[in-house]
Amino acid sequence: MRGTALQLLEDDVRELIRRRRLDPSRDDVQVRDLIGEVLDDYDERSLVGGLVPLPDRREAQRVLLESVAGFGPLQAYLDDPTVEEIWVNEPSKVFVARHGRSELTPTFLTEQQVQDLVERMLRSSGRRVDLSSPFVDASLPDGSRLHVAIPDITRRHWAVNIRKFVVAADGLEDLVQLGTLTQHAAAFLEAAVASGLNILVAGGTQAGKTTMLNCLAAAIPAHERVVTCEEVFELKINLRDVAAMQCRQPSLEGVGEVPLRRLVKEALRMRPGRIIVGEVRQEESLDLLIALNSGLPGMCTVHANSAREAVTKMCTLPLLAGTNVSSSFVVPTVAASVDLVVHLGLEADGHRRVREIVALPGRVEGDVVETSDIFSLRGGILERTDGFPPHPERFERAGFDLGALLGRP
Known part of the structure; x- marks a missing residue:
């Protein structure tokens, strides 16, 4: 009976919303008042008989509001x-x-x-x-x-x-508190972002790539203009000057589609100080590489099981752009354009951790991009290894002492 009563109430609320031409997603106050009116009317009728009284009016109001203005169950x-x-x-x-x-x-x-x-x-x-x-x-x-x-x-x-976009961290310091990475690694990444290094964030599904990208973006100097490109809006970058774009699917007539590759191209016309691509999956990786190779700092994410596989994937995806794109162009461009790879993983206990931070010195040996480990996970601890990032002069210009920042391995 209780379920039947709630269904009748929901039908009444929906009918009144239609008659009054309300939009539940926008007219929140009016919808809440309307639900109150319907419940008052039901309570009055239940007093004279014929209707089963509601055991919990507050619960009924919550269920009705979720059903008509929220997303139900x-x-x-x-x-x-x-x-x-x-x-x-x-x-x-x-x-x-x-x-x-x-x-x-x-x-x-x-x-x-x-x-x-x-x-x-x-x-x-x-x-x-x-x-x-x-x-x-x-x-x-x-x-x-x-x-x-x-x-x-x-x-x-x-x-x-x-x-869901669960705001677990706003900056790298928050990730340190969560145990995702160490204070030493966070200080290095913050300096790398401020110095304008190009960073690739890699990992599997639910590894925390988007959260890491948001936290890295928090280290971007406040005076820079950031342009973001995504399939669907997910990034939450709290900077003063941000232009965010997302893709668009085709209309019923099959026209009007705006793919991610188009967004990357258009972003270059918007006076970016830095470009961020939510995730590269296809030929848009070529346009991003070209942008990074032109001196525009940027960051993106990619699905990969390790830092090495992420680099390999970045060397492969641009080939999807056309037969005129060859690995002889892509491989050295990746080596010259990508500076750091941050690889994350979802552990068996449900925690997300940085497993390695790898540098690309810019060298290619036999069509293989050389890498150098800066931090690696050893015994469950992210430890400093013997690698160093490229472009030490950028750290110096930004006011960082790279030797003091990384210390001895």
Whole structure:
């Protein structure tokens, strides 16, 4: 009976929202007042009989608000600061991740609820998912990233993934407190960013690449202009002069698509002091390399299992740009353009740690880019090794004593 009563109340609220032409995502105060009116009316009618009294008015108000203005049964997980990610394999299987570990929740949905929730989540982004476009990436109002795949790409059910933007760290010092890296390594990375070195952040899924990129960006000098390029907005860079761009999917007519490669090209026309690409996956890596090789400092992320594999991937991805692009051009360009690789990993205990910081001295031997380890994980501790970064003159110009910063290995 309680579920039936809440469903009737939700139907009444939705009907009044439609009549008054309210937008639940914008007219928050009006929607809350409207829910209060509906509950008052229900309470009055329950007193004269015919309706089952609500056992908890406050709980009913919360459920109604989540249903019409939030994201229904998933809203509680979106509000939970310990939840990092939410995914739906099928209506009866809703999972969340906490501290790097997944767990099956007791939440049960219906097929229609899943589809209605996705439609509501996509409303603010202007993006769509249908048979002609069975995948979609979008940002939710709180900055979380939504990915949806529908049948017949999936076997039967809609697959929904929400990666929340959990602000665990704003700067490198916060990562030190979390145990992601040592104070020594953080001081070096902060100096490297301030000195204008080009940094590649590598790791697997959920390794903390975006968080690391945000923390590195916090070390960018305040006077610099930063231009960011992403598939979907995820970066949260708190600097004075930031221009952020994201890709756009094609319209129903199949036109108007703006890929990441186009954004990188356009970014060079926006007077950047530094360019940041959320993640390189395809031929946009070529345009980024060309930008970095021209003297424009930058950073990006890439999926890779080690720093060496990240370098190899950067030597391979630009070849996707066309048959006229050869490894004889790409390999030395990577060696000359990428200065540091920071590799992170998600440990079995759910903690994210920097596993190695590697320098590229700029040399190539037999089509293989040489690397030099600066910090490596040994016995669970990130220790200083014998490598040094390239461009010591940049550190000097920025006011850093590289010898004192790194010390003896």
